[in-house]
Amino acid sequence: MEQAFEDLNDWLMTSEMPFGKKQVLKAAINLFSKQGYDGTSTAQIAEASGMSQATIFKYYKSKEDLLLVILKPLIEHLLPVYGKEFAKKLSQQDQNLANMIHFIVQDRYSFLVQNKDAVMILISQLLINQQIKDNVLQKIVDVKDIFEQNVWLPLKKTGELRDDLDVAGFLRIVVSQIIFYFIQTQRISIADEKTIQIGLKQIEVSILRAIEK
Known part of the structure; x- marks a missing residue:
């Protein structure tokens, strides 16, 4: 069934993905929007999400891969x-x-x-x-x-x-x-x-x- 996409946060909350992966995405969206992509490090994303950098790279090959997702x-x-x-x-x-x-x-x-x-x-x-x-x-x-x-x-x-x-x-x-x-x-x-x-x-x-x- 075709779904009308309205809110990215709702998409995140209803997507079937691990909790840690969702937290990383939410933190990255917030930081990228405020500081810019180039101005945000994976260390900052890890701290904001409560996840380790190892966890980030478990789900995403790179920071650019995270951006594309x-x-x-x-x-x-x-x-x-x-x-x-x-x-x-x-x-x-x-x-x-x-x-x-x-x-x-x-x-x-x-x-x-x-x-x-x-x-x-x-x-x-x-x-x-x-x-x-x-x-x-x-x-x-x-x-x-x-x-x-x-x-x-x-x-x-x-x-x-x-x-x-x-x-x-x-x-x-x-x-x-x-x-x-x-x-x-x-x-x-x-x-x-x-x-x-x-x-x-x-x-x-x-x-x-x-x-x-």
Whole structure:
């Protein structure tokens, strides 16, 4: 049965893995997000997790292997294509472009916030880690058909999209604005919920101006 991934911590808690392995992952996520990957040592992860470095290397070949294990589920579910559940929710929106963009912006921003520590790790690594970048690009290629079926076709059926807009252009417009706003609200200027919603509404308006006829 297909599961909709929402929260990395819930994934950790429900995954069938040894307690020590989970503790190492939780400690690594917390430290990587606060200190950066390069600024965190396995000794610090061991101390924060209550496990020995020997235990860490029992489960993970290297610190980079640990990083990849943390980011894999996030990369798998970052795009709104985890299938039937998202498509069902999208189809329940009134079939006009404004309502569908509202749902996509709210849903993806919520996903980023729920997984903010891991997302900040991913964003930082995308700038410097070629393997992570390749993994993300490969995932985009892998899910292209699913995205077109679940998201792009319903948007096109509204008849409100610009004729010259393609999938890649749509993703650039939407993803860049949501991620930048996420970074702003989580790292640059922490805002209250009311202010965040005002900002999200402004993003929706900006996206609509860029993609509608």
